[in-house]
Amino acid sequence: MNRILIVEDDRKLAALTAEFLLQHAFAVSTLARGDVVQGWLEKNPVDLVILDLMLPGRDGFDVCKQIRRDSDVPILMLTARGDSIDQIVGLENGADDYVVKPVEPRLLLARIKALLRRNHKENREQRDVIxxxxxxxxxxxxxxxIGATALNLTSSEFELLWLLCERAGExxxxxxxxxxxxxIDFDGFDRSADVTISRLRRKLGDAACPAHRIKTVWSKGYLLTTAVEPN
Structure with a gap:
């Protein structure tokens, strides 16, 4: 569940936005002042910040700049100020996107998901060891x-194992x-994925039935468990 912080002094709007995002399986917190954001984030890491510009205590530009100095968390500015200069300043201060109020909820949701996807992809590309x-x-x-035992994997087996490890638990x-x-897309008949899974299981010592490392989820696909079950 992705965690979102809404920084908005209009409490009614903040509550409505939070309720909408909760309905779409996000964990949401809200703050109404700009000068408490940094301290709150130090104790409560989030996956995305929705930030208003006109805030008591500290304006959104300063808050954005402060967050960006310490974190690469995606920042979506959501404000009634639609002037292009404000948008440019917001983006130059580290915001990842800028949406002008009022915004249609589905558009806001799409912008949020796009930012989360992009950030998730960048984080994955930076990873070298799992x-x-x-x-x-x-x-x-x-x-x-596995432990001190090296695995002799083909290129396709390694790529498949990396994919499963990146998405462990999914x-x-x-x-x-x-x-x-x-x-290529799966056409319903190509069995190469299943064959590679089978070879990979054998090399992982996971050929028992049922497998405990790479589980088959019938009609869905495969899942790499985040912990090894005892034999």
Whole structure:
């Protein structure tokens, strides 16, 4: 569940926005003053900040600049000030997007999801090492191991394992796997994803039925567990 902080002194608008986002499976907190934002964020990390410009205590430009000095969290400015100069200043101070009130809720939701997707993708691209239980995988050296035992993986097996590790705890569909490995959509008949999964399971010592590392989610895809179950 993505966490969002709304910084808005119009309490009714903040409450309405929060309620809308809660209905779309976000965890939402609200603040009404600009001078309390930094201290609050130090104790409560979030995935995105929705920031008004006209705030008591400290205006949104200063708050945005202060947040950006310490964090790369996405910032969406939501304000009634639609002047292009304000938009330019907001973006130059570190905002990732700028939306003018009033905004249609579905458009706001789309902007939020776009920012979260972009930030998530950038974070993934920056990762080089993933460690899960005894499983370790490093992208730069294209190496993987379980404990002290190195795994001898083909290129496709490594790419599949990296994808599953990146999305550990989530179901990865066959369509996603084929797009990642071969750049094609799943047509309902291609079994190469299943074959690669089977080979990867054997090399991970996960060939038992049912598998405990890479679980099959029937009609959905595959899921890499975040912890190894005891034998």
């Amino acid at each position: 460690a899960l239980a005894q499983l370790n995988i490093q992208r730069s050296t294209r190496s993987a191991s 179901v990865v569909s066959r369509d996603d796997i084929l797009l990642h490995l071969r750049g």
